[in-house]
Amino acid sequence: MARAYTPGLDVKASTTVQRRRELPLPGTSLVAVGDHVEADTPVLSAELPGDMDILRVADRMGFDPADVLEGMKVKVGDNVSSGQLVCELKTFFGLFTSRLETHRGGTVEFFTEANAHLGIRQPSIPLEVHAYISGTVTEVEEGKSVLIETDAALIQGIFGVGGERIGTVHSLDVARDHLVRDKDIEKIAASESGGLRNAVLVGGSHFDIGALNAAADAGAAAVVTGSIDAQTLRSFVGHDIGVSITGDENVPLTLIITEGFGSLPIAVRVEELSKQLHGKLASVNGATQVRAGAMRPELIVPHNNSAVRAATKTPQGLEPGARIRVIRVPFFGQLGTVTNLPSAPERIETGAKVRVLQVALDSGENAVVPRANVELIQE
């Protein structure tokens, strides 16, 4: 049966991370099992079909479609170059000649006699897929995908925008509940010898729009912070996000939030881990997809040190003593320790009868919350 609670997002100093890299269409694998790759190593390549030009031959030459057939100089399958003659017609007893040439080269893919449309497919566009994380190739599906594995520190966020980027972790020296403003970013950028180019900034409760823009202007690759409000997100992305499928936004840096919407301090464990990772190379991706086969945004710092992993605790289930975070009002965002897990469903304020747990919140309050409304904190 499905779990009655959310397993929680991973924040781990060491774990085994696998990332499958896939081509959108059949192509070539550039690596073999056992190869070591860096984040920017090309691992797969393919040729994407080029754009197609449609030449409306009859329209362009001012003839009926049936009349241009005899003048066609190319046929389906021909390779044509830019400026090549495709149709030539003589009129007025051969006194005048109408000619039509291509704008761009390519391959003739179709010619429709009914409307005299000629389709010329431009040369294919080479596509390379990079490794994204440094590690070892453990599986190759020839021409389709490769699997890369590494031991790494992993921080999962709850929501993000923007795609894959590589940068250096920069743990911000600010309080967990600090609202990061543009002046903070400018100050940090000025104090760093190399500025913030390709930096992955981690910290604070949230960034205002000025801070996000300042980070982008300074060349930062990504921002990882506790939360964001709807208004700032809109200003940053340029439009409202109504559906939780992201990753393709045209944004100057990747943004990952770890706690949720509103103003919530970044989690202690994220802050602590980011301090340990300061200065290390990270792979980040803001892509979020909440539906089945959920995808959460992530920050990965490969270390290839399995000894660290061996020392990591086995994840705990939902049991007394487990650390949890409440993900719904009235205790939204609060952390606590599970004290009891009554087995029988209980009636809550809404009138629904659901399975609950009792929790000692860090604020000192004892509360009863539905099990569906907590996330396990995986230390």
Place this chain on the structure above:
Amino acid sequence: MTKQTSVDPNKLGVVVATDCGSTTTKAIMFEKTADGWRSTSRGEAPTTVEKPVADVTIGAQNAFNELQEISGRKILQDSANGDSSPFIYRSNPEDTQGIDLYVSTSSAGGGLQMIVAGAVSSMTTESAERAALGAGAIVMDAISIDDGREQYERVSKIRHLRPDIILLSGGVDGGNVSLPLELAETILQADPRPRFGETLRLPVIYAGNSAIRDQAAEILASHFEFVPVTNVRPELERENLAPARDAIHELFLHHVMSHAPGYKKLLGWTPIPIEPTPAAFGYMVQTAAEEENMQIVAVDIGGATTDVFSVFKSHSNDESVFNRTVSANLGMSYSVANVLLEAGEAAVRRWLPFEISADEMRDRLRNKMIRPTSIPQTMEDLILEQAVCREALRLAFIHHKRLAVGLRGTQQRRTIAEAFSQSGQAQSLIDMRSLDLIIGSGGVLSHAPDRRSTAFMLLDSYEPIGVTRLAVDSIFMMPHLGVFSRIHPSAANQVFFRDCLIDLGTVIAPDISLKPGAKLLQVKLKDQTIVLKQGELLVHPLGEGEVLEVEIVPLHRRIDIGGGPGREIVRKVVGGKAGLILDGRGRPLDLSPDNSQNTRTVRSWYEIFGIGI
């Protein structure tokens, strides 16, 4: 509806049906008892179509195991036998072990996703859209020459999407040549990839001008699986959707599902085709309408989408017309924030009996979006979700009315003038006054802690007119019953009304608004007469299973309660969880988003329904 099986319904006694959803596979057992056909047990297990298991039959087997355990009836063989069916089949009706039939629906992997294309948006594109929707598809985009987009935008959109099937229409038979061919060229230009199987050729169903079928094939056949069928719009005033729908079903089974992990095996276990879940849901709506001679609107509101189904009698020939629409980004979790965007914050807030800041509302709903499995713990939070639900239902119904204007998938005629003016609500088939039953389905409606609030949501969203019964699908059994109805409609209908639907009550509502306090209706009950005034909302106790004959007398000559302006009617009304609801709040319901009095007004309605806040 055509039936595609040789199973003898009279020989059935025990049937197992599954719905393989994106996250859960639900198995239900239907049995013929001394009391008629009933739903007797239910089991479920996580769907296993994703990696690492990547075999839908594993999740189905787990659901069967739970069903066997809960029902106490041995239905499964002791050991697995390769890819063959795991069930014990009965050889005679006295056997206490085994089943007689297994059927299934599926929406795993996001269901059937299609792009449709046509020459003119209000003509052939609309016909293609109706064909795809009726077959249970989600229409990812509807492309037409007059859709207001530049050619490069169309190409870019088609290329970006990864549909399972494309349906291309355009031109009546012997009609326009250039537009359908231009669309074929557009599809080739984009060269989209299928969603599953990088090496598969994407199916393109050609259902346009039959005179240029060969030329369309010349353009498309080298790159795509080209499937020509009869034109969806052979004449301007005639629509013929069935061939395209059949082709979609065929491709869904043999081109889409058979490439999804484990489905080949599952297909071998059932003697009738696996149906897309929304298509099966629609079959049940059609079966109920047919068996009970009713006009029905049903809605299924999920996390990402809202499906609306309707069966109404055609104004012209009294034949039942089925329509389905999908509002792709109106849902209660993954797309909850989009409801807020589409409806507007004020529109959502007007349904709240308390004040809440815009920032708080936005952030709360976005937190629901990113943590979709969380549930409301406080009444305030629950009411906020239900306010969003009202707007999602309302918007999806507007969308439905816009598309529910066409002809049924059999050949029918309309005048050329009607054909040209078919867009717009004026031609909608949805006649609220003749609507008999509204069915709600989906978590926010089916699992509302207080069923009265479900009635309240349906009432506010649909604003029924006349006499309308309200019900809710208790446990999302309609897809199972829909696929079963393909074999045994009357059995499916019995289970539908006895075990699937929970009656919420009946609404009596006049069709107009008068001055506040003006007398609208006189409703004569068994031992009581109620006068309903403008602005009033009254709830009269009438429990589940109770049926009452009422005489309804309009107190204004313009009010038409179903018998014509000013005419009284006598109707039997069915009770339910909410009771008999007399709604004098006016049509259309005036709850302006800007009215500062709304909070108090809505609070009073909650009190009338007896829902504590």
